[in-house]
Amino acid sequence: MSDPVTPATPTLAVRCSGITKHYGVGEAQVLALRGIDLDVRAGELLMLVGPSGCGKTTLISVIAGILDQDEGSCMLFGRDIKQFSQEERVSYRGKNIGFVFQSFNLIPTLTAAENVAIPLLINGMKMDAALVEARERLREVSLEGREESLPTQLSGGQQQRVAIARALVHKPKLVVCDEPTSALDGETGRKVMEVLKQLAVGSDRALVIVTHDSRIYDFADRIAHMEDGRIVSVDESH
Amino acid sequence: MFQIALKMLFGDRGKYFGIITGIALASLLMIQQPGILISIFSRTYSFISDVALPDIWVMDPMVKYVDDSQPMLDTELYRIRGVKGVEWAVPLYKGNQRVRLADGQLVGSNLLGLDDATLIGGPAVMLKGRLADLRLPDAVIVDEAGATGRLAKPATTPEGKPTPLQVGDILEINDKRALVVGIAQARATFQSQPIIYTTYTRATSFALSERKQLSYILVKAKSDESLQTVARRITHDTGMAARTAQEFKDMTFRYILNNTSILTNFGFVVVVGFIVGAAVTGQIFYNFTLDNLRYFAVFKAMGATDRMLRRMILLQALLVGFVGFGLGAGATALFAAATRGRAGLSMTLNWELLVGSGIAVALIVLFAALISVRKVLRLEPAVVFK
Known part of the structure; x- marks a missing residue:
């Protein structure tokens, strides 16, 4: 039972504390993240914005558990996955994280349904069952009837919707997106964002989007502005 | 994920056919050339084999091989x-x-x-x-x-x-x-x-x-x-020199082996077949993996384990090896059937040859898989965002 007087604290999907990350060695060393503190709440869509090279992609790579930070901790739903063994981390990622990429990264030789089925197959589901699930997700992103199409037979917006279906098919707790609309025209980008926000955000789930695309800022619950490896402000007005 | 691995392989038809052609040609060379060599060597003592009834051949001690009869x-x-x-x-x-x-x-x-x-x-x-x-x-x-x-x-x-x-x-x-x-x-x-x-x-x-x-x-x-x-x-x-039929065959075989360059020439072709097969297959297969590296990184990011990726690549390699070897062995069998019983060019196709060349092809595809797996396992999943 929650305290009737004190408002309930929203569950944290991500808590980053003092994250640093550098690339290279010696004089060529570049400090990409300079002590990032950032919370992402469950049920929200957080956008990371900022100029190129400010560390946005590095930060979502750390958040998604595909890159190790040098210092600091990154808790996902209360668990520090850096403390996991490599095997546990891969397994956790496979079950709990969804990815959407700027260039879609759909396998060109697989149909839309097969592409969407991949996270389920990685998690051990049989192909037939995975395809049934995949077709259902494709229907949710309004791609009914295009299940057997190859990526080259789809428009950019349709391909990104296939990628969204793939990111969501295994019902991950956290979805990270890197520039999901930058390869799309304005109208298509907005449609993709509508689908993404509708399907990826839930009371126990969160969505983190790295973007330069100011046309979609209004979809965000909060916007974290980054500069030179730091969070300089978090805009809560959305 | 095995079906996905196979679809990735079959989907890139150019590379798929390139790889199996390389393996088929290597198999052909590695089966056909030793097959011809065995046929030639068996001819060196075919006369002794044809004269089956006697147990022992008696000859002048100076005789070195069956065609070198020294009259007594x-x-x-x-x-x-x-x-x-x-x-x-x-x-x-x-x-x-x-x-x-x-x-x-x-x-x-x-x-x-x-x-x-x-x-x-x-x-x-x-x-x-x-x-x-x-x-x-x-x-x-x-x-x-x-x-x-x-x-x-x-x-x-x-x-x-x-x-x-x-x-x-x-x-x-x-x-x-x-x-x-x-x-x-x-x-x-x-x-x-x-x-x-x-x-x-x-x-x-x-x-x-x-x-x-x-x-x-x-x-x-x-x-x-x-x-x-x-x-x-x-x-x-x-x-007088007296030798059992088998001893006389062995003596004749060794004489031809030691006094001609047949083994060297055929052996050279077989080794070249193996090396070219390994190089061509390895290169094309590696290129195929490089072309798909981005997708392997996506799989890694999505939670595919190293073991899963290793098995996917190994399956792809074994499949192209199996198909390529089948085509090469089939073509060689057709050649063997076409030349059977000929006085001129002919070859012997036996199970030892097929097993030997099969092992050689397996080594080729394992080599190809090894260099590809190495690349994929070293891949950082974070490259998916680059």
Whole structure:
């Protein structure tokens, strides 16, 4: 039972504390993240914005558990996955994280349904069952009837919707997106964002989007502005 | 994920066909060339194999291989027959004689003179006529390859084809008449010369007059004696070299092996086949993996384990190896079937060869898989955002 007087604290999907990350060695060393503190709440869509090279992609790579930070901790739903063994981390990622990429990264030789089925197959589901699930997700992103199409037979917006279906098919707790609309025209980008926000955000789930695309800022619950490896402000007005 | 791995492989048709073509060609070279080599080597002692009845071959100690007959005195036959443990011993003449064809052309042939009484050493399979007809005056039997090939009757017109030798045809051997009374099946020899069978007495009369004319003495050991013991006893008692059929085959095989560059030449082609196969297959397969590296990174980011990725790549490699080897082995089998029984080019296809080349192909695809797996396992999943 929650305290009737004190408002309930929203569950944290991500808590980053003092994250640093550098690339290279010696004089060529570049400090990409300079002590990032950032919370992402469950049920929200957080956008990371900022100029190129400010560390946005590095930060979502750390958040998604595909890159190790040098210092600091990154808790996902209360668990520090850096403390996991490599095997546990891969397994956790496979079950709990969804990815959407700027260039879609759909396998060109697989149909839309097969592409969407991949996270389920990685998690051990049989192909037939995975395809049934995949077709259902494709229907949710309004791609009914295009299940057997190859990526080259789809428009950019349709391909990104296939990628969204793939990111969501295994019902991950956290979805990270890197520039999901930058390869799309304005109208298509907005449609993709509508689908993404509708399907990826839930009371126990969160969505983190790295973007330069100011046309979609209004979809965000909060916007974290980054500069030179730091969070300089978090805009809560959305 | 195995189905995904296969779809990725089949989807890139250019590379898929490139890889299986590379493996098929490597398999073809690695099966066909040793197959031809085995066939050639087996011809070196095919005559010993054809003369199956005797246990021991007795010869002049200077003989180095089967075609190197050093004539002995006929009296040696009686000495051999007197050795303890010898059941029977018969003479054999083996020599090269020139046969004159109807158009005057001279053809070198292998003349075999069989024991007049028993005809031991004669062909096992008669295609036309009977072995016993050798007892007819001037009778000879010709092997099928010789009858249809180099001893065939010349064409009467420039555009015509030679007519195969038939029973009843007349040959001329060292100016002496020879009547063809049969056509026999014989294994092709190393020299690929026609083989002419006749009796020992007639063979020595065909041959130019020499004091020594006995090439070999064929010996059957008594059943209660070991072949080696009888052979050593013959050598001890008579000073002649005596070898079991297998020992004589081995000796002939080793002589050809050591005194020709056949093994080196064929071995070189096989090694080149292996190296080229490994290089081409490895390169194309590696390129295929590089082309898909981004997608392997996506799989890694999405939670695919190293074990899963290793198995996907291994499956792709084994599949192209299996298909490529199947095509190569199939093409080689067709070649073997097409050349079977030919006097000229032919090859032996046996299971040892298939297993050996299969292992070589497996090594090639494992090598290709290894370099690809190494690349994928070193891949940082974070590259998916780059």
